[in-house]
Every structure is written in structure tokens, then in C-alpha cells.
Amino acid sequence: MIIVQKYGGSSVADVPSIQRVAQRIVAAHDEGKQVVVVVSAMGKTTDQLLQRAKEISASPPRRELDMLLTCGERASMALLSMAVSELGHEAISLTGSQSGIITNDRHSGARIIEVRPIRVQDELERGRIVIVAGFQGVSYKGEVTTLGRGGSDTTAVALAAALSAEYCEICSDVDGVYTGDPRVVDAAQMLEAISHDQMIELATHGAKVLHAGCVEIARRTGVALYARATARRAGGTRIDLAGLAADVDAVGVTGQKQLVRVRAEGEHCIDRVLEAAVAAAVPALHLDTDMESADLWFGLADVPDWPSIRASLQSRLDILEGVGAVSVVGDGIGGDTVKLQRARRVAAEAGIEIVAMSTSPLRVSLFCEESRVDALVRALHRAFCERP
Amino acid sequence: MIIVQKYGGSSVADVPSIQRVAQRIVAAHDEGKQVVVVVSAMGKTTDQLLQRAKEISASPPRRELDMLLTCGERASMALLSMAVSELGHEAISLTGSQSGIITNDRHSGARIIEVRPIRVQDELERGRIVIVAGFQGVSYKGEVTTLGRGGSDTTAVALAAALSAEYCEICSDVDGVYTGDPRVVDAAQMLEAISHDQMIELATHGAKVLHAGCVEIARRTGVALYARATARRAGGTRIDLAGLAADVDAVGVTGQKQLVRVRAEGEHCIDRVLEAAVAAAVPALHLDTDMESADLWFGLADVPDWPSIRASLQSRLDILEGVGAVSVVGDGIGGDTVKLQRARRVAAEAGIEIVAMSTSPLRVSLFCEESRVDALVRALHRAFCERP
Numbered sequence A, B: 001m002i003i004v005q006k007y008g009g010s011s012v013a014d015v016p017s018i019q020r021v022a023q024r025i026v027a028a029h030d031e032g033k034q035v036v037v038v039v040s041a042m043g044k045t046t047d048q049l050l051q052r053a054k055e056i057s058a059s060p061p062r063r064e065l066d067m068l069l070t071c072g073e074r075a076s077m078a079l080l081s082m083a084v085s086e087l088g089h090e091a092i093s094l095t096g097s098q099s100g101i102i103t104n105d106r107h108s109g110a111r112i113i114e115v116r117p118i119r120v121q122d123e124l125e126r127g128r129i130v131i132v133a134g135f136q137g138v139s140y141k142g143e144v145t146t147l148g149r150g151g152s153d154t155t156a157v158a159l160a161a162a163l164s165a166e167y168c169e170i171c172s173d174v175d176g177v178y179t180g181d182p183r184v185v186d187a188a189q190m191l192e193a194i195s196h197d198q199m200i201e202l203a204t205h206g207a208k209v210l211h212a213g214c215v216e217i218a219r220r221t222g223v224a225l226y227a228r229a230t231a232r233r234a235g236g237t238r239i240d241l242a243g244l245a246a247d248v249d250a251v252g253v254t255g256q257k258q259l260v261r262v263r264a265e266g267e268h269c270i271d272r273v274l275e276a277a278v279a280a281a282v283p284a285l286h287l288d289t290d291m292e293s294a295d296l297w298f299g300l301a302d303v304p305d306w307p308s309i310r311a312s313l314q315s316r317l318d319i320l321e322g323v324g325a326v327s328v329v330g331d332g333i334g335g336d337t338v339k340l341q342r343a344r345r346v347a348a349e350a351g352i353e354i355v356a357m358s359t360s361p362l363r364v365s366l367f368c369e370e371s372r373v374d375a376l377v378r379a380l381h382r383a384f385c386e387r388p
Helices: A015-030 A045-056 A062-086 A118-125 A151-162 A196-204 A212-221 A269-280 A306-313 A337-349 A370-385 B015-030 B045-056 B062-086 B118-125 B151-162 B196-204 B212-221 B269-280 B306-313 B337-349 B370-384
Strands: A002-007 A034-039 A091-094 A101-103 A112-115 A129-133 A136-139 A144-146 A167-172 A193-195 A225-229 A237-240 A252-265 A286-289 A293-299 A318-329 A356-360 A363-369 B002-007 B034-039 B091-094 B101-103 B112-115 B129-133 B136-139 B144-146 B167-172 B193-195 B225-229 B237-240 B252-265 B286-289 B293-299 B318-329 B356-360 B363-369
Touching (some): A002 A015, A045 A062, A045 B062, A062 A129, A062 A136, A062 B045, A062 B062, A062 B091, A091 A118, A091 B062, A101 A151, A112 A151, A118 A129, A196 A212, A196 A237, A196 A252, A252 A370, A269 A286, A337 A356, A337 A363, A337 A370, B002 B151, B034 B118, B034 B151, B062 B091, B062 B129, B091 B118, B112 B151, B118 B129, B129 B151, B193 B196, B196 B237, B196 B252, B196 B318, B252 B269, B269 B286, B269 B293, B286 B356, B293 B356, B337 B356, B363 B370
Parallel strands (some): A002 A167, A034 A129, A091 A129, A101 A136, A193 A237, B034 B129, B091 B129, B101 B136
Antiparallel strands (some): A225 A237, A252 A318, A318 A363, B101 B112, B136 B144, B225 B237, B252 B293, B286 B293
């Protein structure tokens, strides 16, 4: 049975870490698994390479930037492969191209269009442990591409799907998915299981463990994920189609800061806020519109160059900064008026003004002043995720 | 007209150096040349990557080592390409594989078996400056390989030959080829021109400017080379089939230290010294044999692990260490008894004992105690390269 393990940059930050990861890989292989490993660049390597590029050019050609950044994963996969060999197991490292990760040609943010893991399968058949460079692929034009944020997770899930793997383990320095950020909520609990859909809502609205994009691929292809600590071999959170039989009101509460609202009023208001979204090149967190005005919310962390975008927008649009949001995620919550009311009441009781609200079937988000986000996370967590 | 420029690691050691190299490249392009650039890894990058591999394994799998080391050139070529773009010229970086550098599958010391620079030619046709990763290729099996010592020079010359380039410029922190090492011989002069054959003799016997292997390819393919300082746009030494019309006795004098002699006596003596050469995995500098004994000389700098090889040889062979050699290179010198006698007399007058002598048509080498090499270089340079 094939399994895919993905190790993030902090798990391979130095030689001792690489050696520990090698032992973890070998342990799975010794249990009879066919192991495919997807690895990120060591520690801060990608940031350092990016920094060097920025010293040369404020906006380096993206093709060249991809050529540069992919060095990070090539180095870490080769070193990890050596470390596995040193433990007496046969290993081989493969680039994105060699692994058959075919992408479109949008450099620095390419999308996987096909995975042809023929070489990976061949090497597994030979009994080898296969170490694949995360975050990178090859375009149909034969150019080296990178997948953008969370790219290594995406590589791992796409490979797991193409190989019909038993599951895909996303290993990091985090134990699993929690009901709330443990740094904010003392009572936060690790979840044993969660559905893909719930995880996508959590990831889109502030949870950092997994990237929404990779979970979306897992949902579409039916791949089961484990979010697990590199330091442990079991436990963690299982993310699959079913999730956990729900006897709680919500699976988690997440907070987001550094949000911004752009508002247009009068005629063509919706056109103008959509134009703003295109300028910022980010998906909207929430769009609200009526005949007279339209509101668009997005997260500044995803906006490449906010100051210049703000400058271009502020003559025509009303811009509100310093805002945050708290989201409660649970099946059916967004359509359950009793729970929505309860959420509003919790905020009111905590003395936190809510400037907007948005819902999806699995989620309600309350927008408030940035400085009140943590307090609202704690209050909503208590109300929805903790048993009285 | 196509030209190939090769820049060594010290020429691209940091961002300002890369920017200076970019200006030098653009200057050639502005003169109407089609410019192909071959670049080494930045500064000490290769050594650092190698060091990291050694922390993981005393003898890492060579395929993985090649995967690791090739990151160095990928990073430098991408950064150099960005720096050229920043100057307003179109540039594209290509890996060894993308440049069509096809090698055999001997990892860490692959030999180029074919160059198919189709992509390079396409990009040149589009008016682009092409930046190629030195030192690397792709085996006919599709694996990433490296070319061993002097590999980037080899890439440059092989590409120049395949592209029928006007010439190939080898740029480094050295001005050109000198009649002697300027750190040893005050009167050393830079040569304006030298033949491929003469350069091969100099490089094989101690000159550091160019690797013999790349000059051999240049000779075979008729490529003219320039050894030139990166800091200068003209001058340097031209290395071609003709060399310079000789009105001097010799083009140069080189010294070598850290040589070793292995000697076998009695029956099968020649077999035993050849076996020793195979064990050391290096070409002989000189082999001397008669019915009763055989001597083999080689340079320790080229031997991967001399202590263990010595241990395996010393029970059966007489080993002499601490020896050096001084070579005088000039057309016809090795067959000119008058000049050979003069060389011996110079050594005798300097009070230096000669333990062996070897000749080729273009060279005479005198073997002496290591500590006397510099003195003998100076004496022979005065006798053969300086006008009275």
C-alpha cells in the first residue's frame, strides 16, 4: 500500500532534523508501506533565495524566479535521500518534472493540470523510497514552474491522488487541527477527525495548519489526509470526506486580522468593488451588495502590494482597514438561525461591535475591530466548542 | 556571430559581482554579438553543499550528490539572468538538460557525449542572451549529472563547438596565461597567444588558469579560447591551434608539488605500478620502466583518498613522497638535446638534485625535492623565458 508523507521546511531545517525525518520515513517503510515523500526547502531557504532575487530586481522575471526557488527543494530532497540511504534503505530523489507534475505555464503560481507519476511508480516497484521535490512542476512547455503558497502540500495531495495512496500525511511542527488557535484559546482541543469541507472553511478563514487549496484537491479526489506532528508517528487529525460524527455545535473557531473592506455606493457600485478585487488579485472573503451599495472584504496578507493598490482605489472607494473576522465552522451552522442568533448574542455580551456578518452552509463569520478578534474567538469558542 | 563567455564562481560570488558580470555581458550583446554565457556556482556554494552532504554521509550516493550540487549553478544562472533583464535586455537561463548537454551516466564525473543546443539556438534567434548552467548535464537515461573538476569550462567549450562560436572567453580573476606563476616568478609575463597543445602541457603540469580537459576539447573541435580577467573586456591570452610565432625558447615554466612516485622492482613490476595507478584512479604524470623496475608518478591533489590508497600499496611498492616537478613547455623542447642539457645544467648550477626527468615533444619535466620546486621554477624561467 502506498502512502505519501509531506515534510515542511521546519522539519528539514538542518542536518539533525533531516536525519530524524529519514528515520521516520524508514520506520513507515519497515512496516511494509511503499513510501513517497514530498519535501519542502530547508527552513528559511526559500525566503533567502527570494531575498537575493529582490536585491537584484524589484520584480524579477517569474520564470527565472521559479528556476531560482526550485533549488531549495532540490537541495533538501537530495540531502534527505542521502540520509535515508545512510540508514541502509534505497532511496531516490525526483524533481517535480521527473515525478510527472505537469502544470500550466503560470510561473510563480502554476496550477497542476495533470500528474503522470510513471517514474515514481517504477521506483516504488523496485522497492525504493521516493523523495519528491514539493512546490515545483514542469509546464507543458517544458519550463520549471512553482505552485505558489502551500505548494508542497498541493504536490503531496496531487501525488497521493494519482498514486491512489492509502492516505497523505502532512507532517509539520503542529500536532494537528485544533478547535481554536491554542495560543489564543486555552481550552482548544485537537480534533480527531474533520471533513474536507469543514477543513476548507477553517483554512480559508484563518487556520494555518493546512492550505485550503490542497484540501480542495483532497476533497475532489477523495484523498484522506492526516495533519500530524513530524515528531510523532501516530495521532493528529484525520481529514476525510466523512469527518467526525457531529455531537458538537462547531468543529472550530478561527480568527483573522488585517482584513480590509472596500465599499462603493451609488450606480455601478458592484462593478467598482469587483474591479477593486481584480486589482488586489485576491479572492473575496465576503461580498455583500444591494441596489445602493456594495461591500467587498479581503485579507491583506494575500495582497502583494497593498499600499499601491490602496492608492489607486481610495479616490473612488471607501476603504476600511484595521478590521478582523471570527468564523465558527460546523455543519449546517450558516443556515441555522438559532445558532446565528447565539453567535450575535455572544458578541454583544462580550461588548464587541459586529460590523458585518457572512455565512456559508458550514460557517458564520462575524467582522469586528481587529483588536477585538482574540476576545471574540475566545467567547465564541466557549459558546460553540466547549461543553458546559 | 555567436560568442560564449564563461564566468567562474569568484566572478559571481555576490550580488554586486553578478551585476558587474551582467554589464559585461550586455556590453558584448550591444556590440552585435549573440551571447551565450556559461556560469559556475556562486563563490564557495559548491563546497558548502558538499560539506552538508558529508555531514550526512561519508560517501553519499553520487546520483544524489549530483542532484544536490547542480543547485549551485541553477541559482547563479537564474540570478544572473535577472540581473541582465534588469539592464533592459532579454535573457533566459537554461539548465544543462535544457541546453542539450548530453552525458554518459558516470555521476560526479560524467563525460559529455553530445551537445544538442536546439533550445539555445532558438533563444538566440529570438534575440535573447542565453545563460547556461555550467558543470552539469543530463545522461542519456534522463538523470542529472555533473562533469567533475573544471566542468564549467568544459560546458563552455563544448557549447562553443556545437554552436560554431567565434570564440569562447574563459573569464576569471586571472588576467591570462603567464610564462610562470607571478607569485613565484617576478619576471613572469602574460602571453598574448599560445597553442592548444602548449596550453594542455602547461595545464597538465601545474598551470591553474584553465583545465587541460577543456583545452583538449577546444583543440579537437578547433575552438579558439581567450583566458581573460572578468574585470577587463579585452586583452588576456588567446589559445588557438596556431599559438604565437615562436621566437622564444619556451612559452612557460610550471611547478607542481605534492607528487608521489611508486616504484616496483623485479618481475611484473610494470603490472604492479599500473595496478597502483588504477587504485589511485588518476592519470600518470610520467611512467618509466625497464626490465628490472618501473616508476609511476602522479599528483596527490587528484587522488581522492591518498592515505587509504597508500596503506593498500605500501606493502608491495616503494613509495616516495615530498617530491615535485618543474616543467618547461615549448615547441620541440622535449626532442632538443641541447635544450634538455641546458635544463639539467641550470638545475645543477642551482644545486638542485634531479631525481627523474620526463619529456614530451613540447615539454621537459624535472623531478626534484618538493621544497626546491620554486627555486627551480625561477632558475628555468630565467634560462628559457627571459631574454638576457
